[in-house]
Amino acid sequence: RMLPNTEHPLVSFGQLLEGEVPSRREELIYRNYMPPPVSPKSCTEKFSIDSVLLRVALYKGERRQAEYEVYGEQTLLDLRRSLSCATTKILKWQADELKRQQVENTVRRPSESALFYIEDVVYLCGEEDLAKPLLEWLSRRSTACPPTRDMADTSFEDLQLQLGKQYIFMHNGDCEHTLIFTRCWLTEHTADRRRSLYPRLVWQAKDGAAKCHVCDKLAATWEVHGDKLADTSPCFLCEQCRYQWHYARVSEGGHALRSDYQVYPVIT
Incomplete structure (x- = not known):
């Protein structure tokens, strides 16, 4: 029988030798497995021709992972739902595999809870408050705590952003990424303004095996x-x-x- 080694931060699916040596x-x-690309649903609803378009790059450490385009009327929650990384895939796979093997599940599943830290304001979503450890640490140091707001209530038009500045995106507990807004421009008449296309993935790093x-x-x-x-x-x-x-x-x-x-x- 295959049992997880719970002493490691991730669950190991190596054999634990007990009595008879396993085969x-x-x-x-x-x-x-690489899933096929999914085409966006057809939608005729378009955003305003006066909207601003932004390009944002997602980094893990010093490595750029992907770039997205968003329009000004979209919320931070829309962007958060498009962002993902290998940690999400690993957590989901491990939890599903433990459930399939009917082993007690001690691995957390990917969560919708996330955090953006942009211009000294914390933006949150989901049931888990990822900002709580940070705010408690600042409180113990008698440092002013940044205000918190809901991602769903904050659009990109509401933000004061600096191109090229590093902002923080955190999810799955403590998986931290860097966000950098690299471009900002007005919508052109020739642009595809269908809302269903955005946030639009415009570049993604090729992960060589x-x-x-x-x-x-x-x-x-x-x-x-x-x-x-x-x-x-x-x-x-x-x-x-x-x-x-x-x-x-x-x-x-x-x-x-x-x-x-x-x-x-x-x-x-």
Whole structure:
């Protein structure tokens, strides 16, 4: 039976050896899957020709992940619903997999709760108040706390923004990103003003699949943490190298050789 290792921040789906050594056939294999693009629903409703258009870039650390276009009448909540990252995919997959295996679910699911910090104002959505730890910390330091507002009640026309300045977007507890507004212009007569198209994804980074650290040829399908025999942690392995390294030959029973590490599927 496959059990999660709850000592790690993420749930490991490696085998926990108890009594009989498990076979590799019981190991979970998750293959990368890229969903097809979804076309926006046809809609004839258009926003005003006098609206302002903005381009905003989403960063994780120093890496630019995506760029979106929004129009002035849209709210911050509209933008928040379009923003996503690998953390959301991983949390959803782990929670669904634990439910499928009927294992007690200790992993949080992706939440709609999020936070924007723009020009000394905190904008919130969802049931979880992500600003509470920050406000409590500022209060203990006798520092003035920034005001909080609802994303759904704040449009981009209500904001005073600076192009090129870094703002904060936080979701899924403490997954933090940087937002930078890069362009601002008036709507042109030739622009497609259908509301259903916005926020519009206009650029997205291509996530090249990580190569296996052993063969350096095939795409990695497993991420291994805490393996004492690996050169690095995490160590990325393709399916073939993973089983050659961690399992005995099929003729010898195909059992797991060790259990002193955590392993996670590579999800893209």
